[in-house]
Amino acid sequence: MNTTAFSRRAGLAGLAALTGAGAASAQSAPQQLLNVSYDPTREFYREYHTAFTAFWAAQGHPRPRLSASHGGSGRQARAVIDGLAADVVTLALAYDIDEIAERGLLSKEWQRRLPDNSSPYTSTIVFLVRRGNPKALRDWPDLLKQGVSVITPNPKTSGGARWNYLALWAWALRQPGGTEATAEQAVAQLFRQVPVLDTGARGSTTTFVQRGQGDVLLAWENEAHLALKEFPQAGLEIVYPPFSILAEPPVAVVDQNVERRGTRALAEAYLQHLYSDEAQRLAAKHFYRPRQQAAAGGQFPAIELATVDTVFGGWGRAQATHFNDGGVFDRIYRPGGR
Numbered sequence: 001m002n003t004t005a006f007s008r009r010a011g012l013a014g015l016a017a018l019t020g021a022g023a024a025s026a027q028s029a030p031q032q033l034l035n036v037s038y039d040p041t042r043e044f045y046r047e048y049h050t051a052f053t054a055f056w057a058a059q060g061h062p063r064p065r066l067s068a069s070h071g072g073s074g075r076q077a078r079a080v081i082d083g084l085a086a087d088v089v090t091l092a093l094a095y096d097i098d099e100i101a102e103r104g105l106l107s108k109e110w111q112r113r114l115p116d117n118s119s120p121y122t123s124t125i126v127f128l129v130r131r132g133n134p135k136a137l138r139d140w141p142d143l144l145k146q147g148v149s150v151i152t153p154n155p156k157t158s159g160g161a162r163w164n165y166l167a168l169w170a171w172a173l174r175q176p177g178g179t180e181a182t183a184e185q186a187v188a189q190l191f192r193q194v195p196v197l198d199t200g201a202r203g204s205t206t207t208f209v210q211r212g213q214g215d216v217l218l219a220w221e222n223e224a225h226l227a228l229k230e231f232p233q234a235g236l237e238i239v240y241p242p243f244s245i246l247a248e249p250p251v252a253v254v255d256q257n258v259e260r261r262g263t264r265a266l267a268e269a270y271l272q273h274l275y276s277d278e279a280q281r282l283a284a285k286h287f288y289r290p291r292q293q294a295a296a297g298g299q300f301p302a303i304e305l306a307t308v309d310t311v312f313g314g315w316g317r318a319q320a321t322h323f324n325d326g327g328v329f330d331r332i333y334r335p336g337g338r
Contacts (some may be wrong), residue, residue: 030062031266036086038073038159038249039200040223044286045090051282052273056266064266072200073159080105080254087267089259090251092159093308097252105214119248120274121288124305125160125167126244128208128217128224128295133233135215139241140171143216144189151214152194153204155323156319159249160201162323164218167245169322170306174243186330197335220247222287246305259311 037045057063069076069084073092080086081103091097094111101108110115120245129137143150168190172183172238173292195213198204208217209227216239219227224238251271258264262306273279280295289300312318322328 005133016212017267018272030065031263032065032067032261033087033263033266034085034269035066035068035090035270036076036080036084037068037070037090038076038092039070039202040160040205040220040226041090041249042068042070042202043226044222044283044288047286048274048279048282051278052270055273055276055278061266066270070202072153072157072161074157074162075199085257085261086254087261088253088271090271092247092249093162093315094248094250095319096159097250098316100252100254104256106252106255111250113253114251114271115275116291117248118250118252118271118272119291120251120279121283121290122250123221123247123251123288124244124303125163125247126219126224127239127241128219128222128227129237129239130215131237133239137216138239140168140186140243143168144186144192148193148216149195149214150190150216150218151204151208152190152197152218153201153301154197154199155329157199158201158204160204160220160223161197161218163220163245163247163316165322165329166304166308166312166318167218170245170311171241171243173311174306184328184332187328191333196204197257209236221289225287240301240303243304243306246307 019098028288035045045068053066071149074094077091077096077099078301079091080100082088089097089100097110100106101110114120129135129138135142137143137148142148152164153171155161155165168187169183172178172186175182196207198207201220204217205219205227208214209231217317227234228236228238253264253267253271258267275291277292277295280290280292283290284297284299290296308315320327
C-alpha cells in the first residue's frame with residue numbers, strides 16, 4: 001500500500017487544531033468529516049461510518065462526526081467545485097475527481113496516493129428486469145428491440161449512466177463488423193427507448209422499481225442487488241449479460257478543504273481504512289466487488305469486462321468524445337424523439 005501521502009502529512013491536522021481556543025480543548029474536540037459521494041453508496045457508507053468511528057476511537061482519537069452527501073456523480077463533483085466543503089470525495093469515475101483536481105482543489109496525482117488507482121472496490125453494469133423476464137432480455141442486443149422500454153439516468157449528470165453508455169458502446173465495437181459508427185447507432189437506438197432520464201442512479205431505480213416504468217433498468221450491480229433486498233414484493237430479477245464493463249469508483253482527499261479545516265489525518269485514515277479487511281467485507285456485503293478476493297465470498301458471477309482504458313483510451317478521452325457539450329451523446333439524444 002502506498003502510504004507516502006499519509007506519512008508526509010500526518011501531523012498537519014493536529015497542528016491546525018492548535019489554533020483557536022487552546023491545544024487541549026482543540027485536540028479533544030470531535031472533528032467533522034464530509035464525504036461527497038455518488039448516488040447508490042448511501043447504505044454502504046452508512047455502515048462504514050459506524051465501523052470507522054469505532055476504529056478511529058480505538059486509536060485514541062475523539063469519535064468523529066461523519067456525514068455523507070449523495071447524488072449523481074457529475075453533479076456532486078460540480079458541487080465540490082462550486083464550494084461544497086468535502087473532506088473526501090468517493091465518486092463514480094475518475095474523470096469527476098480529475099475535474100475537481102483541475103480547479104486546484106487537490107493534486108492531479110491523486111490516483112497514486114492509494115492502491116489500485118485509488119479504487120478500493122469495483123462494480124459492473126447489469127440488467128434489472130421484471131419477474132419472469134417477460135421481454136427475454138439477456139444480452140445487449142435484446143435491449144435494442146422495438147417495444148423495449150429502458151430506464152437509465154442522464155450521462156450528463158450521472159456516473160452510472162456513463163458506465164451504462166460505455167458498456168453498450170464497448171459491446172457494439174466487439175461485434176462482427178463493429179465500428180464507431182455501428183456503436184453510435186446502437187447507443188442512439190437505446191436512448192430512443194428511454195422514456196425519462198433521471199439525474200442519478202437512485203432516481204432511476206425509483207422510477208423503475210417504485211413507479212413501475214420501463215421493462216429493464218441498467219443498474220450498478222450493487223444497486224440491483226439492493227433493489228431485490230429492499231423491495232422483494234416488486235417482483236424483480238437480475239440478469240448478468242455475458243459482457244459488461246469494469247467500473248472502478250475512485251476516492252480522494254480534497255487537499256484544499258482538509259488543509260483549511262485541519263482534517264487531513266482523519267480524511268486520509270478514512271480512505272485508507274477502506275482497504276482494511278473489515279471494510280472490504282462491508283463492501284462485499286453491500287454488493288461491491290472488493291479488491292480482496294477472499295472478502296468476496298464467491299458471490300459475484302464472473303463475466304467478461306471491458307475497461308475504459310483499453311476501449312476508450314481513458315476517462316479523459318471518453319468524456320471529451322462522448323459526454324462533453326457537443327459530444328456524441330448530445331448528437332444522438334433528442335428528448336421526446338422516440
